[in-house]
Amino acid sequence: MKQFEVNFDGLVGPTHNYAGLSFGNVASLSNASASSSPKQAAIQGLEKMKALSDMGMVQGVLAPQERPDIYALRRLGFTGSDARVLEEAAKHAPAIFRACCSASSMWTANAATVSPSADTADGKVHFTPANLTNKYHRSLEPEVTGRILKGTFADSKHFSHHTHLPDNEHFGDEGAANHTRLCSEYGKPGVEIFVYGRYAFDDSKSAPQKYPARQTFEASQAIARLHGLSDENVVYIQQNPDVIDQGVFHNDVISVGNQNVLFYHEQAFANTDNALAEIRQKFEGDELHFIRVDTSAVSVQEAVKTYLFNTQIITLPNGEMAIIAPTECRDSEAVSNYLDSLVTLNTPIKQVHYFDVKQSMRNGGGPACLRLRVALNEQELTAVNQNTLINDAQFERLHKWIEKHYRDELKEDDLRDPQLLIESRTALDELTQILKIGSVYPFQREV
Numbered sequence: 488m489k490q491f492e493v494n495f496d497g498l499v500g501p502t503h504n505y506a507g508l509s510f511g512n513v514a515s516l517s518n519a520s521a522s523s524s525p526k527q528a529a530i531q532g533l534e535k536m537k538a539l540s541d542m543g544m545v546q547g548v549l550a551p552q553e554r555p556d557i558y559a560l561r562r563l564g565f566t567g568s569d570a571r572v573l574e575e576a577a578k579h580a581p582a583i584f585r586a587c588c589s590a591s592s593m594w595t596a597n598a599a600t601v602s603p604s605a606d607t608a609d610g611k612v613h614f615t616p617a618n619l620t621n622k623y624h625r626s627l628e629p630e631v632t633g634r635i636l637k638g639t640f641a642d643s644k645h646f647s648h649h650t651h652l653p654d655n656e657h658f659g660d661e662g663a664a665n666h667t668r669l670c671s672e673y674g675k676p677g678v679e680i681f682v683y684g685r686y687a688f689d690d691s692k693s694a695p696q697k698y699p700a701r702q703t704f705e706a707s708q709a710i711a712r713l714h715g716l717s718d719e720n721v722v723y724i725q726q727n728p729d730v731i732d733q734g735v736f737h738n739d740v741i742s743v744g745n746q747n748v749l750f751y752h753e754q755a756f757a758n759t760d761n762a763l764a765e766i767r768q769k770f771e772g773d774e775l776h777f778i779r780v781d782t783s784a785v786s787v788q789e790a791v792k793t794y795l796f797n798t799q800i801i802t803l804p805n806g807e808m809a810i811i812a813p814t815e816c817r818d819s820e821a822v823s824n825y826l827d828s829l830v831t832l833n834t835p836i837k838q839v840h841y842f843d844v845k846q847s848m849r850n851g852g853g854p855a856c857l858r859l860r861v862a863l864n865e866q867e868l869t870a871v872n873q874n875t876l877i878n879d880a881q882f883e884r885l886h887k888w889i890e891k892h893y894r895d896e897l898k899e900d901d902l903r904d905p906q907l908l909i910e911s912r913t914a915l916d917e918l919t920q921i922l923k924i925g926s927v928y929p930f931q932r933e934v
């Protein structure tokens with residue numbers, strides 16, 4: 488049976504903006520209050536999806552969320568018409584208002600953790616939306632994410648959906664950004680690697696001092712239990728607290744895996760030798776490539792600036808692997824030199840493709856943040872909602888939809904404009920019809 492790894496990219500929402508919301512994420516803080524271009528952002532993302540589909544990859548798309556989140560603002564005591572809620576919140580609680588406007592659901596690497604059927608006890612693909620408790624603006628996402636995932640992977644014969652973990656820092660979970668899977672083939676059992684930043688129930692263990700560790704060990708363990716993974720197929724690794732303090736807020740900013748390749752910075756993990764030995768012991772397959780990048784070649788600071796590790800490593804239909812990198816990697820001498828030499832080495836990675844995703848990068852989101860990986864066999868792929876897969880026709884439809892509904896420029900002050908809310912709802916309502924995912928948004932469910 489054929490097997491695929493399908494990348495489900497997040498569509499950038501109509502209110503994409505820069506609000507400096509993510510302490511610990513250098514790009515987010517340094518671009519606070521800059522004006523954004525939702526249209527350009529959405530098109531950059533859609534073009535990346537189309538390019539991967541043109542390379543012969545199966546490519547999917549996940550719908551964005553509605554922002555500003557009027558329901559979150561009402562829950563915090565703002566009342567009256569939608570226009571009044573926006574006005575009052577922007578005036579009296581501007582920081583909270585900005586948090587309720589973030590289009591952060593675009594980074595679908597944080598949407599959920601996904602375990603393919605080859606790894607799970609019941610032979611289904613398992614999904615757990617991330618609770619994203621560490622940042623208020625992101626904690627608004629999991630419920631609607633869960634509905635979008637159910638609308639995309641609806642067939643209960645193949646897909647199992649869990650509720651996000653308890654909304655509490657003890658179980659802080661950031662989804663696939665802190666999870667990677669190594670395997671000999673996508674459809675064979677793999678090693679699921681969970682990378683956590685701290686222990687929630689044991690203060691004696693090391694933890695970062697400056698920036699938050701968003702993922703806990705206990706959250707990762709809970710996901711593995713929910714998904715029915717066997718201990719033989721799971722490795723837990725602590726992220727190096729020092730790199731979190733240097734701006735590595737998710738593991739996918741410092742390491743990435745695909746099939747038999749783990750690409751990582753030498754400072755990525757707390758106890759690298761033990762972790763790699765455990766992976767080697769649990770990996771079923773002959774050849775395993777650990778590609779380590781030394782600090783002398785690329786510093787942690789340069790890795791955070793260029794997002795060298797927030798690249799996607801994909802396996803092309805001809806079996807070669809390619810790296811999908813942001814143009815920031817090409818613009819850095821150290822990183823482009825490194826990548827030029829990497830493709831000449833004796834590893835499966837043979838190509839590098841650069842993409843302009845600057846609108847996302849300015850908020851700390853590279854190519855890999857924009858996608859959720861779902862390994863599927865042929866039957867499972869057939870069971871996916873086919874309207875969420877990118878082909879020429881769906882690309883054209885979505886392109887036209889963006890052109891019709893998105894603004895070219897958005898400034899902080901525009902977010903309080905009630906017309907923007909109406910525009911966004913009109914756009915999203917139409918999108919749910921294009922993707923046929925059902926009424927996932929709260930404004931569609933009001934009676």
Ligand SMILES: N=C(N)NCCC[C@H](NC(=O)CCC(=O)O)C(=O)O
Pocket residue numbers: 504505506507508509512515516589591594596597622625664736737739740850851852853855856857
């Ligand atoms: N590494 C991965 N997988 N995802 C990147 C997420 C970026 C996101 N940025 C933001 O939420 C910034 C929003 C703002 O500042 O307006 C975050 O920090 O959670």
